[in-house]
Amino acid sequence: NPKHPSVSTGTEPATAGESGSHSPVETKGSSDGDGSPAHSSPESNQPPSTGNRSVDPELRSLEIEGDMTGESTGTGEYDDFVAVFRDRLERLGSKLKGRVNHRPATAIQSMPGGSEAGMVGLVNDVRSTASGHWLIELEDATGTFPWLVMKDREYADLVEELLCDEVLAMEGTLSDDAGIAFVDSMYFPDVPRTREPQTADRHVQAALISDVHVGSDEFMEDAWNAFADWLYTEEAERIEYLLIAGDMVEGVGVYPNQDEELEIVDIYEQYEAFNEHLKSVPGDIEIVMIPGNHDAVRLAEPQPGFDENLRDIMSAHDSRIVSNPSTVTLEGVSVLMYHGVSLDEVIAELPEEKASYDDPHKAMYQLLKKRHVAPQFGGHTRLAPEERDYLVIEDVPDIFHTGHVHKLGFGKYHNVLAINSGCWQAQTDFQKSVNIDPDSGYAPIVDLDTLDVTVQKFS
Numbered sequence: 001n002p003k004h005p006s007v008s009t010g011t012e013p014a015t016a017g018e019s020g021s022h023s024p025v026e027t028k029g030s031s032d033g034d035g036s037p038a039h040s041s042p043e044s045n046q047p048p049s050t051g052n053r054s055v056d057p058e059l060r061s062l063e064i065e066g067d068m069t070g071e072s073t074g075t076g077e078y079d080d081f082v083a084v085f086r087d088r089l090e091r092l093g094s095k096l097k098g099r100v101n102h103r104p105a106t107a108i109q110s111m112p113g114g115s116e117a118g119m120v121g122l123v124n125d126v127r128s129t130a131s132g133h134w135l136i137e138l139e140d141a142t143g144t145f146p147w148l149v150m151k152d153r154e155y156a157d158l159v160e161e162l163l164c165d166e167v168l169a170m171e172g173t174l175s176d177d178a179g180i181a182f183v184d185s186m187y188f189p190d191v192p193r194t195r196e197p198q199t200a201d202r203h204v205q206a207a208l209i210s211d212v213h214v215g216s217d218e219f220m221e222d223a224w225n226a227f228a229d230w231l232y233t234e235e236a237e238r239i240e241y242l243l244i245a246g247d248m249v250e251g252v253g254v255y256p257n258q259d260e261e262l263e264i265v266d267i268y269e270q271y272e273a274f275n276e277h278l279k280s281v282p283g284d285i286e287i288v289m290i291p292g293n294h295d296a297v298r299l300a301e302p303q304p305g306f307d308e309n310l311r312d313i314m315s316a317h318d319s320r321i322v323s324n325p326s327t328v329t330l331e332g333v334s335v336l337m338y339h340g341v342s343l344d345e346v347i348a349e350l351p352e353e354k355a356s357y358d359d360p361h362k363a364m365y366q367l368l369k370k371r372h373v374a375p376q377f378g379g380h381t382r383l384a385p386e387e388r389d390y391l392v393i394e395d396v397p398d399i400f401h402t403g404h405v406h407k408l409g410f411g412k413y414h415n416v417l418a419i420n421s422g423c424w425q426a427q428t429d430f431q432k433s434v435n436i437d438p439d440s441g442y443a444p445i446v447d448l449d450t451l452d453v454t455v456q457k458f459s
């Protein structure tokens, strides 16, 4: 059907990336006559209607992994920070240890000049030297060692991708005085290129969205209603899952002067309004939600899922409410959901061609390569110290879903489909002041049997 172009992502990151962010889309008006029921009235406590949708819930399967709601152990003491970084190094390091003949930092410190050495560690510091080379300090449980990347070596290009606190392996030769090592090779934990993704056994689809921002003056209610109406149409009948990657509501006090753009100033009333908008979604669709930085949970990541009070408020649908990040497996297809606050940092630190707001999926590729959703500690991204690093990407997902930057983009990295969903909020004054032009009112739809993506536009 030429009216509904299916945008397939290619297998090469470069081409998929290009097509993803400028995909042909179809605009949907909020027209009626499609047989969809009227939006539920705020008073009704009826479960949401399923309209004429004929689906068989028996065919579904949905499993959650990595939800840390209620499991938080962190006290915020120094020891907890040590524990979380040790866990990160152990788990990501074990993915790298087979690739280099590694030694602890203290052992390398006592090796004679000219020796071959290998090490697995956290990036402690990256700086350029007076002669234009790069010095990278790696840290492990025993100490630190400096590694020099020569400006004319192949790895010089990778140095600009490095973020503090990510885990790397290096191999090289010690200088004559044994004070530094010259890097011969460098390894990221990365995703294996040859891995084949899992797919569903039947034609079934998931809509991946985020950043609804109910309560903001800029929340696009008409676009949301058009989306909800469309979900009742025959064209959307195979959409049986709806994933929402955070920022359900606008929140209060998230940014300075935010109150000037609030339509609903009370946080609970914002969630009540959000719940009303959830009621417009067909009642048979399975919903999974994680929180974002505008939501009423702790800001530090991992963010636990909403508390009982908020769950009660958002109970119109029997949604699965889990932590940020969490992995949901839909009929065999695993989807790593992460709100995406670290994307701001990846985009700020890396060169434009490797990560930008226009191609948010490329910033997601970097997180997959580092096998961590928020590598850098101490900047924008707040980290909650837990005994375990929940932000490590332990298992490779089939789909990686983020939001936060309010830009739509998708593509494949080593067979992992990365999708950054847009938002349901028009441009805010702040975004105008920094030239962020949001992609508002889009719903990327994934075929779970092929991992093809189609984009529907509702604004």
Ligand code: D5M
Residues within 6 Å of the ligand: 211, 247, 255, 256, 293, 294, 344, 404, 405, 406, 430, 431, 436
């Ligand atoms: O974030 C939406 C995007 O806009 C994300 O890239 C952060 C950025 N943003 C929005 N408002 C601000 C302010 N006031 N300071 C810094 N960055 C901002 P969201 O989480 O939806 O607000």
Ligand code: FE
Residues within 6 Å of the ligand: 211, 247, 292, 294, 404, 405, 406, 423
């Ligand atoms: Fe947002």
Ligand code: ZN
Residues within 6 Å of the ligand: 247, 292, 293, 294, 339, 403, 404, 405
């Ligand atoms: Zn956000």
